[in-house]
Amino acid sequence: MNIQRINARGIWSIYRFEMHRFKRTLWTGLAVPVITTSLYFVVFGTAIGSRMTEINGIDYGSFIVPGLMMLSLFNESIFNASFGIHMPRFTGTIYELLSAPLSAFETVLGFVGAAATKATIVALVILLTANLFVDVRVEHPFLMFAYLVLVAVTFCLFGFIIGIWAKGFEQLQIIPLLIVTPLTFLGGAFYSIDMLPEPWRTITLFNPVVYLINGFRWTFFGTADVAVGISLAATAAFLLACLVAIWWIFRTGYRLKA
Amino acid sequence: MQSIISIKGIEKTYAGGFRALKGVDLDIRRGEIFALLGPNGAGKTTLISIICGLVNATAGSISVDGHDIVRNYRQARATIGLVPQELHTDAFERVRDTVAFSRGLFGHAPDAALVERILRDLTLWDKRDAQIKELSGGMKRRVMIAKALAHEPRILFLDEPTAGVDVELRRDMWGLVRALRDTGVTIILTTHYIEEAEEMADRVGVINNGELVLVEDTSALMKKLGTKELTVLLAEPLAALPPELADWRLELNADGRELRYVFDRHADRTGIPSLLARLRDLGIAFTDLNTRQSSLEDIFVSLVSDRRPA
Ligand SMILES: Nc1ncnc2c1ncn2[C@@H]1O[C@H](COP(=O)(O)OP(=O)(O)OP(=O)(O)O)[C@@H](O)[C@H]1O
Ligand SMILES: [Mg+2]
Numbered sequence: 001m002n003i004q005r006i007n008a009r010g011i012w013s014i015y016r017f018e019m020h021r022f023k024r025t026l027w028t029g030l031a032v033p034v035i036t037t038s039l040y041f042v043v044f045g046t047a048i049g050s051r052m053t054e055i056n057g058i059d060y061g062s063f064i065v066p067g068l069m070m071l072s073l074f075n076e077s078i079f080n081a082s083f084g085i086h087m088p089r090f091t092g093t094i095y096e097l098l099s100a101p102l103s104a105f106e107t108v109l110g111f112v113g114a115a116a117t118k119a120t121i122v123a124l125v126i127l128l129t130a131n132l133f134v135d136v137r138v139e140h141p142f143l144m145f146a147y148l149v150l151v152a153v154t155f156c157l158f159g160f161i162i163g164i165w166a167k168g169f170e171q172l173q174i175i176p177l178l179i180v181t182p183l184t185f186l187g188g189a190f191y192s193i194d195m196l197p198e199p200w201r202t203i204t205l206f207n208p209v210v211y212l213i214n215g216f217r218w219t220f221f222g223t224a225d226v227a228v229g230i231s232l233a234a235t236a237a238f239l240l241a242c243l244v245a246i247w248w249i250f251r252t253g254y255r256l257k258a
Numbered sequence: 259m260q261s262i263i264s265i266k267g268i269e270k271t272y273a274g275g276f277r278a279l280k281g282v283d284l285d286i287r288r289g290e291i292f293a294l295l296g297p298n299g300a301g302k303t304t305l306i307s308i309i310c311g312l313v314n315a316t317a318g319s320i321s322v323d324g325h326d327i328v329r330n331y332r333q334a335r336a337t338i339g340l341v342p343q344e345l346h347t348d349a350f351e352r353v354r355d356t357v358a359f360s361r362g363l364f365g366h367a368p369d370a371a372l373v374e375r376i377l378r379d380l381t382l383w384d385k386r387d388a389q390i391k392e393l394s395g396g397m398k399r400r401v402m403i404a405k406a407l408a409h410e411p412r413i414l415f416l417d418e419p420t421a422g423v424d425v426e427l428r429r430d431m432w433g434l435v436r437a438l439r440d441t442g443v444t445i446i447l448t449t450h451y452i453e454e455a456e457e458m459a460d461r462v463g464v465i466n467n468g469e470l471v472l473v474e475d476t477s478a479l480m481k482k483l484g485t486k487e488l489t490v491l492l493a494e495p496l497a498a499l500p501p502e503l504a505d506w507r508l509e510l511n512a513d514g515r516e517l518r519y520v521f522d523r524h525a526d527r528t529g530i531p532s533l534l535a536r537l538r539d540l541g542i543a544f545t546d547l548n549t550r551q552s553s554l555e556d557i558f559v560s561l562v563s564d565r566r567p568a
Contacts, residue, residue: 007332013362017351024350092346096405099310099340100363101332257314 014110061134067189081159104250268318293459339411364409
């Protein structure tokens with residue numbers, strides 16, 4: 001094969017290696033989202049939903065589904081991608097990746113591709129689980145899927161950066177726990193930001209996660225708190241920022257090479 | 259002879275400011291076995307890591323088979339297999355899968371027959387379906403060799419392949435290295451065992467404190483090894499060498515209490531009987547005689563200690 005231009009087999013090898021790693025923990029990997037989703041439905045859907053029947057004309061149970069999917073998608077993407085690249089750094093097997101005829105782009109494609117695949121699958125499993133509790137209608141299924149993949153890729157890139165930046169396994173958890181999860185809860189995953197009083201509503205508009213969740217919610221219901229174009233632009237901006245950071249990491253060998 | 263790796267002025271200063279390599283120039287010949295010797299911390303691993311793309315050089319350039327390792331990294335790396343010094347393996351992967359993975363990483367189509375042959379050569383075939391974590395240290399090292407061979411490299415780097423390896427595996431390993439060389443693979447290895455370099459290598463390079471202090475054909479070094487040394491301990495110190503002993507080119511040491519005579523052990527006539535007869539004729543009494551043979555180790559130690567910074 002000609003690897004002068006692109007080492008497709010190399011990318012595929014990394015992708016398969018990572019998918020194989022996920023397969024080893026397939027059952028816990030799928031049981032966790034199913035159980036968590038069910039719990040959310042018991043707590044939010046049943047307990048709270050019985051008091052708050054509708055948001056913007058959407059049944060509350062259905063309303064939280066996109067938020068639940070996004071919450072899991074963020075965490076899965078960051079966790080899978082950061083762990084995927086952190087592990088070889090930790091065990092030292094990264095020597096093989098660095099000595100292989102692979103470009104930075106190809107290496108990232110293999111890792112991020114696999115992590116995004118898994119995160120997307122988990123999000124879809126959540127959608128299926130949610131369907132056991134409520135009737136979820138998806139107005140734009142193709143756009144929904146495309147948006148899912150786009151956000152998964154973006155957060156996997158972000159996770160990849162964390163995996164390279166982190167000095168230890170505990171640092172892998174810091175950003176998801178301290179930044180992403182709070183921003184998600186405050187970003188209208190389980191409510192409409194229109195329900196907030198001022199100045200909280202305006203403050204919330206500085207939370208980037210608001211745009212991600214609302215863009216996704218729009219693909220379900222055709223309505224959202226912010227315009228879908230702004231959501232897409234915010235997602236694209238984040239994607240671009242991650243790409244630039246990764247380009248810089250490989251150019252300088254930051255925390256990859258001595 | 260055509261060189262397959264050409265190293266020019268390679269310098270490496272680590273982030274902490276430590277200068278691990280101070281301008282190394284070296285040409286590796288196609289098809290040779292080259293042994294890199296040097297004490298701990300000399301810079302052997304650093305040099306190998308730079309060639310293989312694990313460490314960025316601070317200055318200098320390297321080309322592999324005519325490809326610059328930075329600009330044409332794909333072509334340069336595609337021909338290189340690396341077995342690093344430390345054991346770095348996955349834990350849960352199966353032996354066969356991890357070797358197949360390495361082959362794919364280098365852009366090659368799957369080849370189960372080749373993987374089988376490599377595993378059999380390294381007596382890992384019985385362990386093909388074992389998870390790597392179930393293997394012993396020596397077996398893990400063999401897995402790393404199998405991974406390095408999986409993409410059929412033309413150049414193989416072995417960084418201390420026999421450290422912590424039992425006698426049998428060591429012998430197998432050398433058999434494998436010879437077999438690879440016979441198929442035209444160039445092999446660069448580092449070792450602390452001088453006999454190993456002596457036995458295996460076509461050429462030897464000695465590196466110390468980040469500088470390459472010697473590169474020589476092993477056979478030329480063996481010639482130096484061919485010298486033997488006779489020390490004559492005198493009963494009475496001599497003030498100066500008597501002119502009658504000029505034929506032997508002796509050295510007078512230890513305040514005139516020792517005569518040192520260096521000779522070629524392969525020569526038909528060592529000159530020792532005549533030297534002893536002459537000493538007797540001159541009435542020079544001696545109390546003891548010592549002979550010793552210099553080894554590569556001596557040469558190595560003297561080179562290294564000569565270059566130690568004051
Ligand atoms: N990542 C690093 N950061 C800083 N210094 C380093 C790093 N790696 C190696 N060094 C230093 O560079 C020097 C050369 O190290 P190197 O590993 O190349 O030695 P070596 O010849 O392979 O030694 P050994 O025989 O012990 O394997 C050592 O002094 C070492 O401490
Ligand atoms: Mg070393």
